[in-house]
Amino acid sequence: VENPAVDWGQALASIESAVNPHIGSGKVADYIPALARVDPNKFGLAVALDGGEMHALGDADESFSMQSISKIFTLALTLKQIGDDLWERVGQEPSGSPFNSIVQLEVEQGIPRNPLINAGAIATTDSLVSAYGGGEAGADKAIADLLQLFRRLSQDDSIAIDLNVARSESDTGSRNRALGHFMASFGNMTNPVEAALSAYFRHCSLAISCRQLARAALFLAFDGTDPETGEQIITKRRCRGILAVMMSSGHYDNSGEFAYRIGLPGKSGVGGGILAVAPDQGTIAVWSPGLNQAGTSMVGSLALGELVKQTGWSVFG
Ligand code: GLN
Numbered sequence: 001v002e003n004p005a006v007d008w009g010q011a012l013a014s015i016e017s018a019v020n021p022h023i024g025s026g027k028v029a030d031y032i033p034a035l036a037r038v039d040p041n042k043f044g045l046a047v048a049l050d051g052g053e054m055h056a057l058g059d060a061d062e063s064f065s066m067q068s069i070s071k072i073f074t075l076a077l078t079l080k081q082i083g084d085d086l087w088e089r090v091g092q093e094p095s096g097s098p099f100n101s102i103v104q105l106e107v108e109q110g111i112p113r114n115p116l117i118n119a120g121a122i123a124t125t126d127s128l129v130s131a132y133g134g135g136e137a138g139a140d141k142a143i144a145d146l147l148q149l150f151r152r153l154s155q156d157d158s159i160a161i162d163l164n165v166a167r168s169e170s171d172t173g174s175r176n177r178a179l180g181h182f183m184a185s186f187g188n189m190t191n192p193v194e195a196a197l198s199a200y201f202r203h204c205s206l207a208i209s210c211r212q213l214a215r216a217a218l219f220l221a222f223d224g225t226d227p228e229t230g231e232q233i234i235t236k237r238r239c240r241g242i243l244a245v246m247m248s249s250g251h252y253d254n255s256g257e258f259a260y261r262i263g264l265p266g267k268s269g270v271g272g273g274i275l276a277v278a279p280d281q282g283t284i285a286v287w288s289p290g291l292n293q294a295g296t297s298m299v300g301s302l303a304l305g306e307l308v309k310q311t312g313w314s315v316f317g
Helices: 008-022 067-088 103-107 118-131 135-154 163-171 174-185 193-204 210-216 236-249 252-262 298-311
Strands: 044-049 054-058 206-208 266-268 273-278 282-287
Touching: 008 044, 008 054, 008 298, 044 210, 044 298, 054 210, 067 118, 067 135, 067 193, 067 236, 067 266, 067 273, 103 174, 118 135, 118 174, 118 193, 135 193, 135 206, 135 210, 163 193, 174 193, 193 206, 206 210, 210 273, 210 282, 236 252, 236 266, 252 266, 252 298, 273 298, 282 298
Parallel strands: none
Antiparallel strands: 044 054, 044 282, 266 273, 273 282
């Protein structure tokens, strides 16, 4: 399909005027102090395109807490390490439930509905930890490799895990612990729950900017291969699978509305970031801390609405 060239100057100006009256709206995540004290008036956006072209707006160079957006990279690395065996313990169906819901886990015998709700991400992380030898040592190795992947993909060695956030995640992690133990009771954990969670809390605590995130995710827009370096991160088939899961489950019980309005696979995080992927075009990372009921950035979501209007990007032709 031929795509008309986008006038980025105009597109960014329209996004800015669309979001400006709404900056600061929504509710900043307050379950840990490190997220609660983030300035609600922040807004950043970065678009990464083939060939290293990048367009940015606002606070695009400021680091924020990646939170659930990290689940996409964990999923990619896990599929690379263990392949389709993952799907024996994690489903591919949208949940229609909040991110940390436990109810479906009982009905479905400890098999989480998809890898993007917390239970599914914890199970995926558990598989990844096993792929690196298991236990706390496996968790450390998995996180080291994930961090290395991020640094390589974003071409920035300064990317790091905010250990203060990771500690707070663990201190307030009762629900995630419950999800882990509940799955363990059905035999769907391969490591001690604490080992899987120590990796889960750390990957959620990666600090990253919009510019770094858009750059790091670019392989997802180009069939699993980084278009600039040529490195194949995952196969084309698995890349398409990840995008399908993002489309159907990337925003928890807000996934249908996001798909309808934005028309691109995306993933939200309670730090206020959203990653969206326009296949064959590029990636968009947006950040604004105020969230809607489902934990998706309100202003970020508005910005994406204006971006798809300006670019005409959609996976639906
Ligand atoms: N670390 C958060 C949690 O596990 C991530 C939730 C999110 O971003 N939706 O509760």
